[in-house]
Amino acid sequence: MQARNRKKKWLGPIILLCLALVFLAGCGGGGKTGAGAGESASAPKGAEKPKEEKPKVNFPTKPITLICWSSPGSPVDVMSRQISKVGEKYLGQPINVLTKQGGGGADAVTYLLKQPKDGYTILAATASLAGLFNREGIPFKPDDIQPIIGVQADPYCIIVPGNSPFKSFQELLEYGQKNPGKVTISGPFAAGAHHVRFYQLQKIIKQKTGKAFDVTWVPFEGGSEAVANVMGGHSVAGHTNPGNIKAQVAAGKLKILSVSSEKRLDSFPDVPTYKEMGYDFVAYHWRGIVGPKGMPQEVVDILYQKLKQAIEDPEFQKYIKSVEMISWPVSPSEFDKEIREFTAATQEVVKAIEKK
Amino acid sequence: MLENMLMGFDVIFSWQNLLLIVLGVSIGILVGATPGLSGSTGVALLLPFTFGLPVTSSLVVLCALYTAAEYGGSITAIAINTPGTPAAVATAFDGYPLFQQGKGGKALGVSIVASTYGGLFSTLVLIFASVPLANFALRFGPPEYFALGVFGLTIIASLSSENWVKGFVAAVLGLLLKTVGVDPFSGYPRFIFGKFELMNGFHIVPVLLGLFAVSEVFRMLEEEIGERKLMDKTFGRILPTIKEYIGLIPTILRSGVIGVVIGVMPGAGATIASLISYDQAKKMSKNPEKFGKGALEGVAASEAANNASVGGALIPLLALGVPGSATTAILVGALMMKNITPGPELFSKMPEVVYGLFASLLLANIVMLIVGLGATNIWVRVNRIPKTVLCAAILAISFVGSYAIGNSLFDVWVLLGFGVLGYVFKRYGFPVAPIVLAMVLGFMVESSFRRALLTSGGDYRIFFHSGISVALLIMAVISFCLPFISEYRRRKKARTMANIDIER
Structure with a gap:
């Protein structure tokens, strides 16, 4: 009986510890609060402040949420986490990856469009976005999306x-x-x-x-x-x-x-x-970052510039090379053109399949 | 080989790695036991924390988690009829009745031992036979997957305890529900009624939680709740006896093989493996009528198979570089992060990683056995929780679990919908298990059927071209007819017995 009691005492703390670890893991995946990271990163931002006074907008002043519509471990997810890791260096604020699966990406886009259009919620999109626009019953169009920057291009x-x-x-x-x-x-x-x-x-x-x-x-x-x-x-x-x-x-x-x-x-x-x-x-299977239409132009510019620096960072380049991709930091307007072209091309194929 | 294995153990035996195994196993059991979090989500959530670790250590902790999560799913399946992972659904069939009869300790004791055996066996197969098995898996093309799916569907009769007709009704309903979502062959959304949340169909987790956990809560609410029955302190704590374990050996051995073989297929997985092995255990059993009412063999078959599928799923990953399951797909991501491409050259290029992984899997299973047996005493205490609290807790767990799948409230509605469906089904004596079976297999049957016909240009003979698909289809016919034949024999026997009685 005594031995059993001792075992109980042992197990309690162990299980508590494990639970705490699971919660820690959960926070990391869902979105780290990152208080410590935010503080430590605020120093370089202070130093850059004089330069940034020109665009008037002070962005970002709080953590950014990067929505990922695909399951953890998928290529987009891996890209999002790399952006989160390297991008923090340049944006001075943590970027938290939020997984929002469902509806083949439609849930994530709908969620994005419901958030304030302030640039604090952005989405990692892939060429599959064009497929979404062409789905029956999808309430959004390319006009609802503000492309920010391309990230990588994957040849076929x-x-x-x-x-x-x-x-x-x-x-x-x-x-x-x-x-x-x-x-x-x-x-x-x-x-x-x-x-x-x-x-x-x-x-x-x-x-x-x-x-x-x-x-x-x-x-x-x-x-x-x-x-x-x-x-x-x-x-x-x-x-x-x-x-x-x-x-x-x-x-x-x-x-x-x-x-x-x-x-x-x-x-x-x-x-x-x-x-x-x-x-x-x-042709390439592209992946990039988009936001909701109606974001302030200054915020789009800041995000584009800072993320471009992040993509060109040696650490990010090493990752892109390891997965056999091509770095593709295109500007918002070029990215927009690509999205629209590809949406039209997809529409053609959808019609061709329906004809059969 | 032996030299390499010794090197593998050499890599693993550092206190950091041993600690990581214990950590991975503990997290894995909890993640597995939490509905909505499965091995794949657990691995994905832990992945960012392993970026700073060396490759071997990161694989060690992730694989320990993966293995333990397959076992963890059985805990909630047995204790509260809530399969923690989809693959533990067959464990609930017999585990929960056992728990209600106060034999929770026996069910949990069988589950951990069967899981450990399944894990160890599949690791050994992974070490010694990965190349031939991977090549066998490659021979599965669309017609073979179709035949496997049809074979899987024939176990409906096994899952519907008394009334086959009701079982078929449930299965057909499951097949119909599975057609909801975008048709992958034309991109056309089927039966989504403008709800794009249904684009990918119903997610299996809210469906399972609804049919099993929520419907059980509704049923419990019907019973008198006010009274708090205090159980005897030793109630449910008794572990299985050695004799009981010995009796389970044939079942566990057979289920281990089924688990590995089905786990190897990139298009099938742990859930299908455990359902098929449950059915095989029932067919081979001397008293099949006990299944569904508390047969230890049922728990053993399901758990040995789903843990054996872990090693199975790693086989195509290491031998071919193709992930065999959702979790191994994330492991590919983990390796890619370290600049390693998984595949056959890994054995020659980085043997320390491969053999370190083998050694850690063996060790993780043993750690899992120790932790699992030790914690059994805690789980059986669920019995002592007043039903009012338990109902609320099960509902809360199911809600959170469904929401966690895609951070979407829609899945919570799906959960409630299937909860009501499950309750109505139970009320009128329809089994719910065939719905799950049909939803797990329906898509595989449909898509591989259409894929096969696309490949052959509409020629139905493609299903009889390969030995594998012919063999599977013949097995399907046998498996379908067997319960009817044995039932007929039993009735005939009963009739002659009755006749003898009359003559006397």
Whole structure:
């Protein structure tokens, strides 16, 4: 009996400790209050004050919330947390990542639009935003969004199983043009960014060669399931991002046939770009930061400048390189143009699918 | 191999790493036991805190958490009929009845031992057979996943205790509910009625909490609440006897294998593994009628399988670089942060990381056994909480858990809706488990069916092209018919017995 009592005494504090740790962990994920961090970072802001007096607006004076619409650990989430880590150095205030999943991103955008338009609540968006605008029943449009800055651009690539008879993109293309519909391409869901970009490529090929490249798009819920499907040889080819498949290519399980970047990638120097093959197709899966329309222009400018410095920081550049992406700090107006163009392109694909 | 394993243990045996394992296991059990927080959320929440640690240490604490969370889910499933993680749903089928009968200690004791065995077994498989198993998983294309899903659906009969027709009604309702959301093949939103919160369909967590926890609260409210029954102090504390454990060995062994094999598939996971293994345990059992009313085998099967799926899910991650579950997808993020790309070359390039991970998984399971057995005495005390307090607490936990999924109030309404549905179902003798089964498998069946036909250009023969899918479809037919056949035999036997009685 005594032994049992002693055990009880032991367990109480241990469990309390663990509970406290869980709460700590919870705070870190949901949004750290970061009182200590805020104080320590206020010093450099004081020093910069004279310079900043010109735009009149004193921003930021309190922590910023960065909404992330995707699950923790996903590429956008990893990017958001890196921005939060490096951005604090330049903005002088903590940036807290708030995960708000649901509705395929629609919940996050709706939440963003309901917050005060003061720049203290911003959103990490991806090319999937264009897909959202084109969804039925979505109450917001590109006009409701204030683009702030692009962050990174992820090239697309075509993969085939390691033992595939196709050695180059040209061979795959010729086969596909001779046998319409026979080439199956696994990729993320229908009318998603990957599908839209591939559709654009198909159009360019048709213009250039005069012959259609008819394929069957086999959609998956996630990119990695699509990659596994290609590795198992269940489809002829797949559409993904090079950063996802570095290890599999190195192990000979997959071959990469083409990339959609401007220049060849450092880690795949033998893989040709579409541009060199004569197809005028340069495309990236972009990720960036947006806010609600109606934010003060000064705040947009400050956020753009400071986040640009953060993106150019060596620490952030190291991360971008490690995930095989390209740094893409475009200005609000350029970003806006990209969002609108891509929204229109997505609409075209959505209509094409509906016609079928 | 042995040399590498020794190196792995060498890496792990520093007091920091051992402390991290204990920390990971403790947090994991609590995270698992908290509805709404599962292994994947736990790993994601802890991830930012591991940025400062070396790679091995960060993997050690994250994997310890992942393993322990799969066990933790069973605690609330047994004590308050609230599966802490979706994969613990099959644990509640028998664990909660056992708890109500005052055998909570037995249920929890079986759960921790089965979980530990599942975890250890799957780690050993991960160490010795990861490459062949990963290649086996790759052979699963759309037709094979379809066949697996169909096989999974045939266990409805096992989940609906007496009345099959009612079970089928529940399953069909589950399948229908699963069609809500955006159709991934056309991008068209189905049955969302202008509610874009439904874009991704119903999230499984509020559905589970509603059907099991909230409906149970409603049922408890019906009973007399005012009286506070003080239980005997030793009530429910009795752990399983050695003899009982020995009797469970075949079930646990079988479930471990099922858990690993299904865990390896990137398109299936712990929940499917534990449901299928529950069904297998029932079919193999000498007294299947005890299932659903408090069979220790049911708890053992479900828990051994969901913990075995942890090692299974790590197999494609290490052997192929493809995550086998939501949690391992986050581990990819953790590795990427450290500039490491997971994949086959990890074994040759960074053996200390891989074998350190293996060693820490083995150790984490043992720590989990010690912590789990030690804490069992605390969990069984839930019995002594007055029902008024317990009802409020379960409701609060379910509300917070549902809200935490996406920080959205909509999920709380989903929770309440399914709570009412579950209550009505229980009231009229419909089983709720088939709804869950159908919602877990429905999407896999539908999407892989359509994917297979897209791949084949509409040719149905694709389902009979590979040995795996044919075998699974045949197993599905057998599994579907078996309960009917045994029921028929039992009735015939009963009739002849009755005849003999009359003749006498």
